Amino acid sequence: MDSILKMTSPEMVPVIVEKLRASFLTGKTRCLEYRKRQLKQLYFLVHENQQAFTDAIYKDLGRPSMETSFGEIITFKNDCLMAIKNLKNWAKDEHVWPGLPFMLHSTYVRKDPKGTVLVLGAWNYPITVQLSPMIGAIAAGNTAVLKPSEISAHTAQLIADLWPKYMDLETTAVVNGAIPQAQALLDERWEHIFYTGNGRVGSIVAEKAAKFLCPVTLELGGKSPVIIDDSANLSIAAHRILWAKSFNTGQTCIAPDYVLVDRKIQDKFIDELLKARRQFGKEFVSRGKDIGRIVSANHWKRIRNLAASSKADLVVGGVNEADEESRFMPLTVFKNVHADDATMGEEIFGPILPIIPIGSIREAVDFVNARDQPLALYMFTENKDVSEYIMKYTRSGAVVRGDMLIHFVIDALPFGGTGPAGFGAYHGQHSFECFSHRRSVVVAPAGGIIGFIVEKIMSMRYPPYTGGKNKFFQLVLSDHAGFGHPREPTKSSTSVDQPIKRVSTYIVP
Template sequence: MPELVIGSMANLGLDRLVKGILVGFLPSQRNHAAYVFIHARLNESFRAGKTKSIEARKEQLVKLAYMIKDNISALQDAIFADLGRPKLESDFLEIHQLLKDVVNAHKSVEKWAKPEKVPFVLDTAAMKPVVRKEPKGVVLIIGAFNYPLWLTIGPLIGAIAAGCATIIKPSELSLTTSSLLTSLVTKYLDPNFVAIVNGGIPETTRLLDLPWGHILYTGGAKVGRIIATAAAKHLTPVTLELGGKNPVVIDPNSDLKLAARRILWGKASNAGQTCVAPDYVLVPEEGQDAFVKELVAVHKEFYPEGPKTSNSYARIISHAHFDRLKGMLDSTKGTIVLGGTDDADREQKFIAPTIVKDVRPDDALMQSEIFGPILSILPVKNLDAAIRYINSNDHPLALYVFSQDPYFKSKVFDNTQSGSAIANDLIIHLGIGGLPFGGVGPSGYGAHREKFSFDMFTHNRSSLDSPGWADLILSARFPPYTDAKAKKLASFGPRTLPFPRPGTARRTSWTKWVVVMGLLSIMSAALIKYRRK
């Protein structure tokens, strides 16, 4: 994509410069003023209230829905050009979910944005305390290449529903999709609501120099730390979706064929370039070969003529990412039982779904997130050893268990931490309504999707309206302070605590039991005496 070279801002004009940025030109370092201009324009729109009314939000959501619906074929083609991803995968993993989410947001936005009444308390009910749902302002969404629609348009749905103005910075690696999105957003959506800026690291760095109501970043932990540090200069709240090494724990008594089928699908979809894809499998030592056998059989079912000629398998995003993955395979000490580098093709950016068994914790495949179609199998002695290994590493974005044993599943989930905890399937939890998408610790913080996206871009503003006669109740708060006023104010707190003092629970419980039994005895005696009369 060509660079827009600027001689001087006066000669070109900001409007033309901004148009150049919006249609996908990568601006030079001299064009920082253009970002300031776009940011200021959206701030002006926000302060003027153009994004805040429910009617305006719903209108933009309708336009966004038709932007997707009218251009499904073009979006499929763009993603294929960037990632070689099959159209069915794009439909299932991104497009259908986006349409469902925007329809739900349009239906729910009025309810979501309605002031929330607090629980009734007699002392303060007359003050009408509520939580106002207010947009945070101009927000920034920094997308990622692996899901160039879902990770930009998905959170945009929440930002529009929240009443925010938004700048989207799509990934520079998925150039075809980013260019198409730029064209579609500027065609369908109100520029008072949304602007889109393209570029790489220098452009993102300059965007981070500006103050934002909120920043959402999806990508790696290294850049995530840079984003968080830059945001701290302006005390900007941030949501980070960072990924990590997602483990799968296999119960030896589980259905290995089912597990293999779903795990290989989760690893091979989008050529493994999914932040919640399985990274490695922890399987009992004695069950490793049986599980690998099932994986090989499923692979043959998925790709009967091989994945290289299949129309059901994607490609790696770039040559640099291809080289990184090939380097891992060249360095592994594990046993490659399927795939590998034999038919890897740098020109086509093709690496086959690869299974590596007998992988040890110090292997090259275990030092960082794979983010590709390589699945490591780590044999472990037992479940306790699997849990210890998971806990010795950073908290993953997703943790998977395959088991029909409730105790087995509970033991894994109760003794680990992860962004999500999924049993007997993979990845599809991202498409289930009502579930948040987010990490914990090194895999990120904050969450979004559907209502959670609305909440992310919404400020919960405390509000009340206190009547003049409230001082009849609260007059004791005013000086001069007296013992009588202190006694009156003390009545606003509990006279006694509704739970026993530590160490006295059994005695208190026994005392209450004796009292209850005594009262029942008295009542019984009185009833008997009454009947005798």
């Protein structure tokens, strides 16, 4: 990695940050037209170097070019264009009704930039999870530092090489390196930190940010489940799950981590998986060009050890087909997996798919709820009651019914986690809002006839305080919702002597 990546000196980090902070205070990034120009430059940084990015990502991840085009380049460019097109509308003041007592006041919310922000990228999607957050940071008017992941070294160096050719170095910067550089960055004061990665490092980022009471967005991961009931189209489910699990060789934070399938249809589902695997072709199954590689030797060993330690029934793949030299790990499927299997501990983040037979949807929901909230939850069911039951009684960053991964590329939807899967969201307008401060503004009339009238009314708040003044404000300012007296329950209220029953309108198979 040292020969590929040109490391930024940790001693330069405070200098870079101070320069960006000083530049922010000049007001340069407040101009919407300036932000649009920078967003256009960021767009062309990728657009004019698509092949270079495809080649760099292939060197880092062995990823097929179509996956890079479909999963990163197109998505990123669309995100850029959306921000450019909608920035004026996103940034405009949001006027709000202050209520009758303050109807003569002007009240609105400004969308202010937060200041100087830090984006800590991840290695698995070097464009969408590194450059895409920068869209939001720039669109919102911040100055920003991007630290690409050193694990995807070829792509990180490409970004660093291209940055000064396209971007204004007075307002944005790239810092390359590993732990020393990350530590130096986290020792600085920021107005927002955006981190994509695992929970262990996420905890460190949050702890460092807390020193300065700095807000953070954490895009983490977890074991995202798939629930399949007996009403599902098993052929479609198998094709879509197989594609999602093999996309980027399973190295995706929202990849299906395990499948919970009705016990009665487990074997039918597996037959459809094997059929879909054959239809994907020989380039997919035997170290071909349609399936990528594991990012590093250490990560490959971890995934191989998970597969080797499993006590479940092997369906396809396995360690005998793995190759350490090329970091190839075949798509490996296990069935009849138990909850305490090796594959059910940590997030897999690789091409291993455990299949767990379950007896009911309630059992599936209980299984999911016994673990940390996932970043994504997937389901295949044609039963609306089942779908509603799953959504009502589980928690996750997102829910997708009938497909996999696609919520990530829909910019209108916020992308983010909950609980250990992270917090905060981005994509589209949500990226702009992530890096913006909603600043409340009140303009009280203080001159002219309106100011005179308002002052006559508001002067009632000045001493000396009297009972009459107190009654006046209680009458004018109190919100009388008309709920009636609390000791006079309506017919729909529940008596304290009556037990409260849990009522569900959903069918629980």
